[in-house]
Amino acid sequence: MQLLQLKELSKNYLTKKQVICALKNINISINENEFIVLVGPSGCGKSTILSIIGDLEKKSGGKIEFNKKNIKVGYMFQEDALLPWLNVLDNCMLGLKIQKRVTEENKNYVKSLLKKYGLESFEKSYPKELSGGMRQRVALIRTLATKPDILLLDEPFSALDYQTRITVSDDVFKIIKEEEKTAILVTHDISEAISMADKVVVLSNRPSIVKKIYDIKMDKKGLPSENRKNEKFNFYYKQIWKDLDHYEN
Ligand SMILES: Nc1ncnc2c1ncn2[C@@H]1O[C@H](COP(=O)(O)OP(=O)(O)OP(=O)(O)O)[C@@H](O)[C@H]1O
Ligand SMILES: [Mg+2]
Known part of the structure; x- marks a missing residue:
């Protein structure tokens, strides 16, 4: 369609x-x-x-x-644009926070994406601790968090x-x-x-x-x-x- x-x-x-x-x-x-x-x-x-x-x-x-x-449109750019002072989970929640849509359900959705795509054990890590590839995966999950x-x-x-x-x-x-x-x-x-x-x-x-x-x-x-x-x-x-x-x- x-x-x-x-x-x-x-x-x-x-x-x-x-x-x-x-x-x-x-x-x-x-x-x-x-x-x-x-x-x-x-x-x-x-x-x-x-x-x-x-x-x-x-x-x-x-x-x-x-x-x-x-x-709803989601963006992902050349630079991953993760905020260095936020950990992986907080970076992924950023779009939801801006849109004032932080709910338990949405948070669980983000966590499920992190788990599904191999980033569960990095939830508390900071962007500088990740490889370039992992950062791009985090950036994509952040984009998906708002369900575009x-x-x-x-x-x-x-x-x-x-x-x-x-x-x-x-x-x-x-x-x-x-x-x-x-x-x-x-x-x-x-x-x-x-x-x-x-x-x-x-x-x-x-x-x-x-x-x-x-x-x-x-x-x-x-x-x-x-x-x-x-x-x-x-x-x-x-x-x-x-x-x-x-x-x-
Ligand atoms: N805000 C703007 N003001 C004036 N001209 C602009 C602006 N944004 C883009 N342009 C011009 O419009 C044209 C298209 O730009 P655009 O950035 O969309 O190209 P692009 O195909 O994405 O290029 P690249 O492959 O280099 O990223 C360019 O000539 C650019 O200089
Ligand atoms: Mg361009």
């Missing part, structure tokens, strides 16, 4: 000196439980799309249609080294699928996009339009690290690499 639709979405940023046309007629539809990945050249407007969906930025034109009322309908992930793995990035992509993917969430992830990494996505949306240079949308179909689709070895993987990689040709307009 469709969860949200971007229709002819456009965005102009007005600065003192100029008007920057970031997005032009973006059309994307997102189904429930779908994992969408946005790729595109630097500065093409990927973060802008997430900010508009999350209502952090106003659109200049077009429509966003949600099929539910009061849809859709997760917006803006280059969540780019601060991690390559090895950690592969394992954390598996972890985050598993959690998102198990918790049956809809997600939109932004990345510069074509391999990451293909290995995680149901659909890859390729954006053009600014002003950005949707250049191509790929339904990633593989036999025996599994965890991202397994999908990287799938025989279809190279086919999609070559196509998307071509689409992202930076010298073309």
Whole structure:
């Protein structure tokens, strides 16, 4: 079932000196439980799309249609943004605290997520005592704590080294699928996009339009690290690499 639709979405940023046309007629539809990945050249407007969906930025034109009322959005960014002076459990409770939704039930939900995803014994630990991968898992659990309908992930793995990035992509993917969430992830990494996505949306240079949308179909689709070895993987990689040709307009 469709969860949200971007229709002819456009965005102009007005600065003192100029008007920057970031997005032009973006059309994307997102189904429930779908994992969408946005790729595109630097500065093409990927973060802008997430900010508009999350209502952090106003659109200049077009429509966003949600099929539910009061849809809740959860964010996860490049930096895990955990507060160093709070322990893991308190960091995970932060969003609920801000929204004044700290109840026994919600706290138990957070604790159950920490347990399910191997962080139970780190509840009282501080972020600096965790590895980069564990911090990203904590950041995701904090995002899930408020039970969002859709997760917006803006280059969540780019601060991690390559090895950690592969394992954390598996972890985050598993959690998102198990918790049956809809997600939109932004990345510069074509391999990451293909290995995680149901659909890859390729954006053009600014002003950005949707250049191509790929339904990633593989036999025996599994965890991202397994999908990287799938025989279809190279086919999609070559196509998307071509689409992202930076010298073309
Ligand atoms: N608040 C703002 N004011 C003015 N211009 C902005 C603002 N935010 C973004 N832009 C411009 O809009 C364009 C799109 O920016 P955006 O951050 O969405 O790109 P991006 O695809 O996420 O880039 P990157 O891959 O580098 O993260 C860029 O040219 C950027 O300079
Ligand atoms: Mg960005």
